């Protein structure tokens with residue numbers, strides 16, 4: 162069964178336009194062992210390998226459909242949790258620098274262990290809230306791509322993430338179904354932050370592996386400078402989201 166699962170991951174990667182060699186598959190295996198074995202942190206809430214690979218690894222790799230992610234030299238994963246999608250992306254894009262941003266310290270302990278045990282070079286773990294870290298000179302305005310999966314609604318994700326991007330960089334928000342209102346509010350928030358909604362891309366199905374998930378990549382590109390007042394204080398983006406009536 163194990164072999165089949167890794168073959169499925171390879172097949173999905175091919176559908177997304179790249180091949181996974183043995184070394185990379187070995188890293189995914191090791192990462193899966195860590196995620197499934199680290200009960201204290203319950204970092205993904207999944208207990209079986211097949212679900213982990215289909216629901217989390219394949220989905221994480223889908224952001225590589227966006228050219229800005231395939232070419233990025235410096236990538237941030239905001240609200241990384243157990244390392245998704247940042248760790249899978251780093252395994253594939255081994256030359257890229259990756260910063261995993263995570264508010265919960267016990268998850269950061271796990272992330273540091275993953276980085277060490279997989280021998281991932283050029284990966285930093287930053288324990289803190291995005292709203293605070295995005296004010297640091299060594300993190301603000303630097304990244305070619307910011308990835309966000311399962312963290313918050315689009316306007317909130319935009320305020321957490323756009324400040325980290327350099328001009329021309331892309332935010333990829335990895336979403337399931339998204340309502341028209343969320344998308345409109347996200348687009349308005351992006352404009353306020355010096356960015357713009359570029360596209361909403363459907364993730365293709367991989368027969369027998371990744372089906373019926375209705376996953377989308379919302380791509381927001383930074384076009385200017387984010388005003389210094391953003392992100393607002395920790396907690397405010399969620400309480401009063403930009404782009405929503407009564408928000409900003």
Ligand SMILES: C[S@@+](CC[C@H](N)C(=O)[O-])C[C@H]1O[C@@H](n2cnc3c(N)ncnc32)[C@H](O)[C@@H]1O
Pocket residue numbers: 205239240241242243244245246262263264265268289290291292309310311312321
């Ligand atoms: C539901 S988990 C998703 C984790 C991972 N991205 C995934 O797809 O499995 C959301 C994570 O975002 C983190 N988070 C939420 N708000 C945050 C913020 N403002 N700054 C940094 N991390 C945040 C939480 O601690 C949590 O680990």
